[in-house]
Amino acid sequence: MTADSVALARSPKSLPLDERSIWLRRLVVDALVGGERGHVGSSMSPIEILRVLYDDVLRHRPSEPGWSLRDRCILSKGHGCLALYALLADKGYFPTDLLKTFCRKGSILGGHPEHGKVPGVEASTGALGHGLSIGVGMALAARMQKRDSRVFVIMGDGEINEGSVWEAALSAGKHKLSNLVAIIDYNKIQSAGATAHIQELEPLLDKWRAFGFAAEEVDGHDVAKLQKLFARVPLDAGRPTAIVCHTVKGKGLPFAEHDPEWHHKSKVTAELGERLYAALEPR
Amino acid sequence: MRQTCVNMVYELAKADDRVVFIGSDLSPGLLAGMQEQFPDRWYMEGVSEQNVIGMAAGMALDGAIPYVNTIATFITRRCYEQVAVDLCVHDLPVRLIANGGGLVYAPLGPTHEAIEDIAIMRALPNMTVVAPADAEEMKRFMAVSVDWPHPIYIRLGKGGDRVVTRPEHGFAIGQAYLLREAEGGKSNPVLLVGTGVATTQALQAAEMLAADGIACHVLHMPTVKPLDVAAIEKYARASRLVVTVEEHTVIGGLGSAVTDALVERFDGRVPRIRRIGIPDVFASDYGNQEWLMETFGLHAANIADVVRKAVGSD
Numbered sequence: 313m314t315a316d317s318v319a320l321a322r323s324p325k326s327l328p329l330d331e332r333s334i335w336l337r338r339l340v341v342d343a344l345v346g347g348e349r350g351h352v353g354s355s356m357s358p359i360e361i362l363r364v365l366y367d368d369v370l371r372h373r374p375s376e377p378g379w380s381l382r383d384r385c386i387l388s389k390g391h392g393c394l395a396l397y398a399l400l401a402d403k404g405y406f407p408t409d410l411l412k413t414f415c416r417k418g419s420i421l422g423g424h425p426e427h428g429k430v431p432g433v434e435a436s437t438g439a440l441g442h443g444l445s446i447g448v449g450m451a452l453a454a455r456m457q458k459r460d461s462r463v464f465v466i467m468g469d470g471e472i473n474e475g476s477v478w479e480a481a482l483s484a485g486k487h488k489l490s491n492l493v494a495i496i497d498y499n500k501i502q503s504a505g506a507t508a509h510i511q512e513l514e515p516l517l518d519k520w521r522a523f524g525f526a527a528e529e530v531d532g533h534d535v536a537k538l539q540k541l542f543a544r545v546p547l548d549a550g551r552p553t554a555i556v557c558h559t560v561k562g563k564g565l566p567f568a569e570h571d572p573e574w575h576h577k578s579k580v581t582a583e584l585g586e587r588l589y590a591a592l593e594p595r
Numbered sequence: 596m597r598q599t600c601v602n603m604v605y606e607l608a609k610a611d612d613r614v615v616f617i618g619s620d621l622s623p624g625l626l627a628g629m630q631e632q633f634p635d636r637w638y639m640e641g642v643s644e645q646n647v648i649g650m651a652a653g654m655a656l657d658g659a660i661p662y663v664n665t666i667a668t669f670i671t672r673r674c675y676e677q678v679a680v681d682l683c684v685h686d687l688p689v690r691l692i693a694n695g696g697g698l699v700y701a702p703l704g705p706t707h708e709a710i711e712d713i714a715i716m717r718a719l720p721n722m723t724v725v726a727p728a729d730a731e732e733m734k735r736f737m738a739v740s741v742d743w744p745h746p747i748y749i750r751l752g753k754g755g756d757r758v759v760t761r762p763e764h765g766f767a768i769g770q771a772y773l774l775r776e777a778e779g780g781k782s783n784p785v786l787l788v789g790t791g792v793a794t795t796q797a798l799q800a801a802e803m804l805a806a807d808g809i810a811c812h813v814l815h816m817p818t819v820k821p822l823d824v825a826a827i828e829k830y831a832r833a834s835r836l837v838v839t840v841e842e843h844t845v846i847g848g849l850g851s852a853v854t855d856a857l858v859e860r861f862d863g864r865v866p867r868i869r870r871i872g873i874p875d876v877f878a879s880d881y882g883n884q885e886w887l888m889e890t891f892g893l894h895a896a897n898i899a900d901v902v903r904k905a906v907g908s909d
Binding site: 380426427428434435436438439441442444445446447448449450451452453454455456457475476479480482483 | 615635636638640641643645646647648649650651652653654655656657658659676677680681684685
């Protein structure tokens with residue numbers, strides 16, 4: 313098991329994490345250990361994106377998940393749900409203790425997030441390429457109902473291989489949905505290997521711009537930069553926004569970073585759990 | 596039936612601001628009045644069925660009631676995962692208006708013939724499947740469709756279909772209607788069960804059979820799911836033969852649903868059954884809908900023949 317050299321070369325330098333980012337990753341590990349399985353790499357890459365959204369950007373009320381004026385946040389790459397569960401638990405949508413029940417009988421927390429079951433989950437995702445269309449519908453509904461809610465949709469880089477994503481992008485561009493923000497967790501690795509080898513996405517920013525989006529890129533683990541960029545959303549008052557976040561698959565776990573073998577683990581033993589916690593000792 | 600259906604969307608939209616129309620790439624000028632009056636509730640989104648279904652789901656999650664319209668094969672086959680996950684898993688009130696159910700698009704070949712749409716739609720949990728027989732019934736159905744809390748698949752006939760349903764019946768989703776009662780109060784009649792425009796053929800067959808002294812009930816099932824099992828049980832119990840008729844493959848449609856219900860309700864002592872539908876093939880000819888229906892034996896004369904043969908071997 314080794315880091316993929318192409319993904320490594322194309323990713324931002326992996327800088328140390330602050331206490332909050334480490335704490336959130338430890339919550340993810342609680343769930344991985346409790347469920348003895350899970351998408352490790354895919355859940356570690358979008359944590360700062362979700363952290364900045366829920367801490368600084370989204371208008372939301374954890375005690376009232378159905379509040380109609382809230383901003384909507386859809387994790388379209390549903391397999392990265394442990395990152396979303398960690399944030400939702402941390403924010404008080406449900407107790408952090410529940411994370412340990414991940415994928416267990418009777419749990420509300422499955423291997424993909426379900427709307428109506430998990431407070432704060434806006435749409436059931438897991439089948440890839442669905443979230444952006446749902447987001448387009450929500451953004452249009454907000455416009456129809458004269459709400460100023462915004463809709464944020466987080467997609468994986470492998471996910472945007474799906475043609476449906478680009479159908480949705482056409483629609484968003486046509487309707488000039490300035491209340492819609494497409495976010496790409498661009499960790500450069502999909503299940504089978506480097507995106508550069510499986511299905512090249514470059515030039516990715518140009519693609520979003522060509523579909524009518526105002527698009528920018530950012531280091532998806534740099535909290536200050538993410539805060540600064542999201543504060544400027546919409547990037548253009550007459551167009552939807554796309555933010556390509558350069559991230560590191562497995563971020564925070566040195567032995568897992570950039571390694572496709574860590575996309576998913578179906579046997580997280582107690583021993584492996586210890587290793588994961590040890591890698592996330594606060595510095 | 597098709598025009599009536601989309602016109603009804605406009606009528607519903609006037610009375611209820613949750614109602615939205617979303618088409619893919621339909622006729623120019625379709626619902627132009629609605630587009631003008633409610634520009635933020637009328638959408639023509641292009642040839643992108645997956646996106647259209649997801650979009651409708653997003654709107655419905657925020658309280659809208661979208662009526663989505665395109666050709667039946669495309670709204671079922673092309674975006675099956677979106678229908679399953681976005682609509683059915685979330686159990687949202689989105690309505691799928693499917694142009695050309697069955698063999699309507701006969702001249703256009705198998706890419707456009709929706710022969711298994713009922714089967715694949717009724718297999719999905721939470722989905723409701725409705726196939727009215729004529730425009731008048733369509734109107735009555737559409738009026739009650741708004742407040743149904745689940746997704747609905749609406750199968751359209753060609754248009755100009757003979758009106759055989761009755762206004763006094765009204766329309767309730769999930770209810771079957773007896774359109775013809777076996778004459779003379781004869782005991783042991785034959786029960787013909789139809790859905791969509793196939794019911795019209797069943798009614799004609801019943802006429803023909805009456806002349807031969809074979810009395811038939813004709814039970815119309817505009818809702819294939821949820822199935823009115825009580826009605827089937829009631830009429831089948833006294834019948835010597837049950838014949839289902841549908842413009843659909845014999846696999847998984849009305850005939851399968853009725854058979855399943857009979858097997859379960861009659862504890863194995865099932866009445867004799869004949870299922871008339873499209874055999875397990877794609878159509879290999881063109882022509883028109885009537886011609887292909889005849890080719891597959893979905894016309895009144897053949898239905899009557901099937902009954903005569905079955906009854907003759909009593």
